[in-house]
Amino acid sequence: MVPKLTFAFVTVLATFSSVDALWPLPTSLSTGSTALRLTPQFDIQVDVKGAPSDLYEAVARTKTYLWTDKLERLVVGRGSEDATAISNAKYLSSLTISLADSAEVRSISEEAVDELESRDDSYTLSIPETGSDAVLKANSTLGLFRGLTTFSQLFYYYNGEVYTLEAPIQITDKPAYPYRGFMLDTSRNYFPVSDLERTLDAMSWVKINNFHWHVVDSQSFPLQIPGFTDLAEKGAYSASSIYSPSDVAHIISYAAARGIDVIVEIDTPGHTAIISEAHPEYVACAGSTPWASSANEPPAGQLRFTEPVVVNFTADLFTAVSKMFPSKFVSTGGDELNVNCYDQDSVTQGTLNKTGQTLEQALDSFTQATHGALAKAGKTPVVWEEMVLDHNVTLSNDTVVMVWISSENVAAVAQKGFKVVHSASDYFYLDCGAGGWVGSYPAGNSWCDPFKTWQRSYTFDPTANLTADESKLILGGQHLLWTEQSGPENLDPVVWPRAASSAELFWTGPALTNVTTALPRLHDVAFRMRQRGVNAISLQPLWCALRPGVCDLTA
């Protein structure tokens, strides 16, 4: 029994010296060691003239979290050792939020979908230890939203009291990179809208600001697009496994109110076998076998981009999709094009013979048509790295490139002068390590073994091998979940809290991140996620979570 007391004492000391509560860590933070508790009547005052309704909604959600999180401190005793400090603590009765004098009052939802590099996520938050009002200020309602997110992570619960031990708290915060994302594939397996909402909530808690939605692929086409409804009608897994235009509008507004832009990806010209259900004549090698000759995974099938009718169809499709999504970004995909599929396709070969074009030239024409349609709709195209590194395709200078095959390819993309979003499979793929999934293959392992731990992604260097000028091309990065082996049943534990590691890396910046001090905070955000209904996985035995540092490699 003696060891137990000693332990609690050590832990309390350790916790006072670091801030276990915040994720991502603010770029500038100072804290004290005074206890402060919320009054039962605690309120958030909105001192913003003509404040938008989504700001009021964010305030209401914040107040709810403060009282319903009921997160006990991750220390031995779970806060029982804080009881005396709490009972002597001053009360905080109010947080006042306001915009800088010069700021134009716009909604969070508008600001969240602004041009990526023009968004202002910054805020300052001040919580005196005296019990006088806490103050949150920003240049934008988006910044206020980020500050509210921070505020809601500061408090713990013990025996009916909501408190912090770290007043006074002074925070000046803004992200290191403008792009902090999460990608979800809803084609290999379908996810109901409620799963997307819950995921967007969790994303917002760690200040992720882009939902990269890989909505369709060769396996299914769940997106209902006005004017192209036959694609989902024939290509969705079922009549209920679809995203209707009103679902999409709902998801967009749900995301935007949480500071998140929705970047839709219609992967082309590969990964399109399912389009053949509605338009068999548009797709080469649809369902051809052996699939391994024509695709990286079953089923094979790629758009016949040599055909003018397919070029027009795809360009029109992007025009229609652009109308559904307010984001400035739309991704045309462009990964894993299988040349053999076209070599064996008589329609493609016949057209190439007739036009005298090479396959690459035809791909260039196709891409210019689809990207041209996007440009006309005011969108900036996003592509996977192969469009820059493997193909001779003319792209506009502002095209954003996602590097996925290997982090080693980032420098090559940057050397071509394109803006980059880090999405490297060797750091950020959440599906790796779960074994092979194709059938009749007992020896099959995950192609991107091993599993990417949070520590692995957290220690990624965003500017490795880049010159100072090339480093400026890095927009940020994201974790990605491909869903051959995921569905609603394991969505939360496979994503959370791992995807929070890139959120902090690209918000706080690599200069301020440290894997050893991060772990207690990552436990903290994972436990808070669970309290809020997201089934984040356990990173360690609870024994370790309650004893920071004690389960480290050399502890």
Place this chain on the structure above:
Amino acid sequence: MVSFTSLLVLVVAVFPVRVQCLWPQPTSITSGTTALNLSPRFYIQPDVYPPPADLLAAITQTELYLRTDSMQRLVLGRGAYDMSAVQSAKTLSSLVLSLEPGATVESISTEAVKALGTRSEGYTLTVPADGSTATLKANSTLGLYRGLTTFSQMWYEYNGQIYTVSAPYDIVDSPAYPFRGFMLDTARNYFPVSDIYRTLDAMSWVKINTFHWHITDSQSFPLIVSQYPELAQYGAYSSADVYTPTDIQNIVSYAAARGIDVLLEIDTPGHTASIADSHPEYVACNQATPWSTFANEPPAGQLRFTDPAVRNFTASLLSSIAKTLPSTVFSTGGDELNINCYTYDNQTQAELNSTGLTLEESLSVFTQATHGALIAEGKTPVVWEEMVLDHNVTLSNDTIVMVWISSADAALVADKGFRFVQAPSDYFYLDCGGGGWVGDYPAGNSWCDPFKTWQRAYTYDPLANLTTTQIPLVLGGEQLLWTEQSSPTNLDPIVWPRAAASAEVFWTATTLGGGALNVTEALPRLHDIRYRMVQRGVNAIVLQPLWCALRPDACDLNA
């Protein structure tokens, strides 16, 4: 669209000869291609006198699954193309259960906890295609329970109609191995009783008959032992994270009513740091650092087995727990003993000096004391392989050994003549592949990489490298979940449907023709049981895109 139609024809043509619905596959089965509907007034009649209450409860549960599974067939159209056959199909209105002449009527719960090798799990099930009464017969209520489980997997639902397209069925079934288990560690992270109930349900659906409960370890001691309440009082994660004596009895009866025996493990003398929270004097190298010098994972801490007080305490602890449990088996653990911990422990060294015993001799004395206490309670001891392979410990001949470090060790255990359970980490560990979990180690990977897929587990040969005379020593096997990186939030998807793979390996063992089990044949059936689990509220993970699940073989490696 042409391709769409032709695919359908193909699918319909293939399915009737390949019954997709049963897991584990019965050891003998014939089925037909006739559609048969289940009557809305369908009922199950027990021709068993007097019918035990748990048999009646199992019947009620089966009738409920039949009505609520709402499981659509995993084919394109999900059953839409079965409707014309269904419209002209006969209707089944009842299933009659009976015991073979001369069988003694005992409850499922009584049968489920009998000694391994003495339980009767076989049954015969006949479902005629003409709508006449289906019959289920067995030598025991436990066998009837297995047959009910099979029956409940036969049915699909489309548009309100519950039906099969594979009547008639004739099944004669019994398990190849007596031990088919699943192990859960509730010490690294705690699982509420409701999670254990749900897991027991899923286990019963695939005819797993042993819940190996690794209930305590160095991280926490959630078991409230009436005679030693201080262990959980100080060693549990919190006063809510405990299993009370009532919880234990409820879990044991919940399991038994589902044909499952509970094999409790109190791991000793290693993996016991949490005992130091209440009895610091009993534990050597408690929380010593660096932990890697004294233990395979933090925190370090092992029972001072050289100390007579510790020996008496442990024997008394095990016997006080064992006497509350109906099972005939009980595990004392015995894995990963760290010698260094004792080498640096003054008290241990002093006791060895004064007694003149070696550490190994002292370990044997300790083990004989703990096993003696269990044997006195009528229990058969179960140990991890090190107790046989790494230590000079005298064990009774009927001790059951669990092979975990490597499948290659099975033959070594067999050479020593012990009965054993196949639990090798290189096939059956469900936690492998989740990355490293110790802190401050970005390059850390899972010690037992890679992830063990269901296909890997399914292709395990339980008899590899064994002589013919050693074959009877193989009691069966189990998949295991160690929970450093698992908790209630991911329990279902990390366990299911993977743990069903060994359930079939040790029930079915070979194909109907006597050949090795075949992953290609199995995958559609595993999809089926996975989707049925989801329908019944277990969050089993998807194995493939739905596109593949609806098209058997289309996503095979060489398809």
